[in-house]
Amino acid sequence: MSAPSDHLVVLPIVLPIAASGLMLLLDERRSRLKAAISLATTTVLLATALILAWGTLAAPQVYRLGNWAAPYGIVLVADRLAAMMLVLTGILGLAALVFAVARWDRAGPRFHALFLLLLMGVNGAFLTGDxxxxxxxxxxxxAASYGLVLHGSGETRIRAGLTYIAVNLIASLFFLVGVSLIYGTMGTLNMADLARRLSGPAGAEAGLFEAGCAVLGVAFLIKCSAWPLGFWLAPTYSAASAPAAAILAILSKVGIYVVVRLSLLLFGTGASAGFGQGWLFAGGLATIAYGTIGILAARDLTRAAAYAVMISSGTVLAALGTGSRAALSGALFYLVGSTLAAGALFLLAEILQRGRDPAAASLAVFADEYHDPFDDDGATETGRAIPAAVAIVGGGFLLCTLMLAGLPPLAGFIGKLAMFTGLAGGAMAPMAWSFILVLTVSSLGTLMPLVRLGIQGFWVPHDGPDPVIGRLEFAALAGLMTVCLGLTLWGGLGLAYTDRTVAWLADPTAYVRAVLPGGAP
Amino acid sequence: MEIVLSLGIGLFAASGVWLLLRPRTFQVVLGLSLLTYAVNLFIFAMGRLTIGAPPVLEAGADAARIADPVPQALVLTALVISFALTALFLVVLLAARGITGSDHVDGREPGA
Incomplete structure (x- = not known):
């Protein structure tokens, strides 16, 4: 705890909140300066995440705030899973931001401050140890996401935002009830300390503790939009502006992350082993089914992308519920690819719909601070369009479709194949077969509507102008596509990483040893 | 004391849930506030109920005769956060009322 590199763990939290505070001091008209600060911050965040991920290959890093030892002090833990999610956030955040800088950041006040605050919250949720x-x-x-959902204003956004905020406020209350029940029964909120106490014999209040965990689980399942708690997701994500929707795709993965982390840490072994697994499996399958039906019924691309986010969440939940390590590893790999592809799809959809209904003029809530991005001055880049925009958008669309449907030769297929072989290698339980069946049907169910929407978007003649794509927007899309292709080319490395992540997660004593000075009992 | 506190929490929660399911946005806000009260009292109660016990350890104090300070810290944090978010929700509510011209949660009057 003395070398400067040890303090790198806290950077993903401190840097964005400092930059976000700085944004509030700058005048709303200095959009270029704001964009530059924002881009620099996000780039540093991605670099930090990569360095942390490299560091966690050797050993997890534990950061004690104020050097107070756990469980009395607050700890940040950067292990393999956290580092993987940090990198994912960094990539998606940078792409969404670059896309937004092209023009969306001027569609309403304080976009950059909210965006950086959102990144700070997401990074903190991945790193925290209690x-x-x-x-x-x-x-x-x-709180930052409420602002981002409303970014750009307009009736649909405000209506969707109202539901979104109400649902998430209720989820927060569930969260609090769960946390306080856990504290009341176990006397600690540090995750490692909880795992250590659970590894002993079951206490007298085990039932109450499990009830607390179940209430807590409901809060996270609302966040990752598991059926039947996820009806809010599709209207909200499809109403949000494109860069906001792209970064919101990572929000449901925060719920997934917490469910994966806590169920393996607290219920992997010990007194309450396997708690909630059946529910997760059934809920995951139902989410995949609901998402597939939703995507089949979707009539525009943003809604389809929102349901794709849902399917990807359901897949990880169900894979976690099977209890198979190989399946979970494949699911984590699939999660990375599908989140990036869904984010890219939100961006593509905006470009495609841009030509169709020009100046989707919306009423401004903050009339004095509202700058219409569509009649801005030379700062808007859409005028200098890249030729053959349609071809580029079409190619990106094809890539996203293959990634989300999990078809060969792209990374989505690698993840699904890893899940299938992991399950088929184990005992041929009806559980494994039903999972394979549902996932296969959902592949088909994802492919059909996306192809149909693609045909409508690219081949059917229409009156409006062809979609134009600015340089920055192209860069954002190209970046996401490159990462998707990279995941495909180095799929073996990626799977090896997730394999070792799951092996680390499956051994809670190692986590306890790393975090608590006294070590495991 | 236990029965009074649990009845109070139960009453707050029940009224909160009922209001939350009402069709007007203002009722939803009030319902959320009442539910927040219930949850905050619940967190507080999770530190066990004590009367006249100091929340801080003194040298040689009997550990069984102090109030647990952690839930008090938790409830303070939760209080501030829920207060701020309720205020934010009120702003969105007003924006929705202004833009849709209706205070129904769906943004339009039923049957309209």
């Missing part, structure tokens, strides 16, 4: 700080970071993330 439940109450998880709540605080969750609230920071949600």
């Amino acid at each position: 439940l109450f700080n998880l709540f605080v970071f969750f609230e920071v993330m949600l």
Whole structure:
């Protein structure tokens, strides 16, 4: 705890909140300066995440705030899973931001401050080592997301935002009830300390503790939009502006992350082993089914992308519920690819719909601060369009479709194949077969509507002008596509990483040893 | 004391849920506030109920005769956060009322 590199763990939290505070001091008209600060911050965040991920290959890094030892002090834990999610956030955040800088950041006030605050909340939720700080970071993330959902204003956004905020406020109350029940029964909120106490014999209040965990689980399942708690997701994500929707795709993955982390840490072994697994499996399958039906019924691309986010969440939940390590590893790999592809799809959809209904003029809430991005001056880049925009958008669309449907030769297929072989290698339980069946049907169910929407978008003649794509927007899309292709080319490395992540997660004593000075009992 | 506190929490929660399911946005806000009260009292109660016990350890104090300070810290944090978010929700509510011209949660009057 003395070398400067040890303090790198806290950077993903401190840097964005400092930059976000700085944004508030700058005048709303200095959009270029704001964009530059924002881009620099996000780039540094991605670099930090990569360095942390490299560091966690050797050993997880534990950061004790104020050097107070756990469980009395607050700890940040950067392990393989956290580092993987940080990198994912960094990539998606940078792409969404670059896309937004082209023009969306001027569609309403304080976009950059909210965006950086959201990144701070997400990073904090991945890094924190105790439940109450998880709540605080969750609230920071949600508060920023409320602002981002409303970014750009307009009736649909405000209507969707109203539901979104109400649902998430209720989820936060569930979170608090769960956390306080856990504290009341176990006397600690540090995750490692909880795992250590659970590894002993079951206490007298085990039932109450499990009830608390179930209430807490409901809060996270609302966040990752598991059926039947996820009806809010599709209207909200499809109403949000494109860069906001792209970064919101990572928000449901925060819920997934917490469910994966806590169920393996607290219920992997010990007194309450396997708690909630059946529910997760059934809920995951139902989510995949609901998402597939939703995507089949979707009539525009943003809605289809929102349901794709849902399917990807359901897949990880169901894979976690099977209890198979190989399946979970494949699911984590699939999660990375599908989140990036869904984010890219939100961006593509905006470009495609841009030509169709020009100046989707919306009523401004903050009339004095509202700058219409469509009649801006030379700062808007859409005029200098890249030729053959349609071809580029079409190619990107094809890539996204293959990634989300999980068809060869792209990374989505690698993840699904890893899940299938992991399950087929084990005992041929009806559980494994039903999972394979549902996932295969959902592949087909994703492919059909996306192809139909693609044909409508690219081949059917239409009156409006062809979609134009600015340089920055192209860069954002190209970046996401490159990462998707990279995941495909180096799929073996990626799977090896997730394999070792799951092996680390499956051994809670190692986590306890790393975090608590006294070590495991 | 236990029965009074649990009845109070129960009453707050029940009224909160009922209001939350009402069709007007203002009722939803009030319902959320009442539910927040219930949850905050619940967090507080999770530190066990004590009367006249100091929340801080003194040298030689009997550990069984102090109030647990952690839930008090938690409830303070939760209070501030929920207060701020309720205020934010009120702003969105007003924006929705202004833009849709209706205070129904769906943004339009039923049957309209």
